[in-house]
Amino acid sequence: MSLFDDLWAFQEGRCAICGEPMPKGRFETPHATVWKKKRPNFDHIRPRNKGGSHDPANLQLAHAECNWRKGDNWSPG
Ligand SMILES: [Zn+2]
Numbered sequence: 215m216s217l218f219d220d221l222w223a224f225q226e227g228r229c230a231i232c233g234e235p236m237p238k239g240r241f242e243t244p245h246a247t248v249w250k251k252k253r254p255n256f257d258h259i260r261p262r263n264k265g266g267s268h269d270p271a272n273l274q275l276a277h278a279e280c281n282w283r284k285g286d287n288w289s290p291g
Pocket of ligand 1: 230231233234277
């Protein structure tokens, strides 16, 4: 089991940010552009530039698009 698979199973294939299902593979999406936006990304719960670590406890899976949107808007609490 990889970390990806662990997180995938834990989150039941859903985005940690918006809660919608994520495609697991490129061929589950109708279009490369959709895949680019919807593909699961590792998201740092606490961003690295806010002191977050690479520890698996600080990682979750989220749509690439949600991850981008989250950007630097993270705030504690
Ligand atoms: Zn999402």
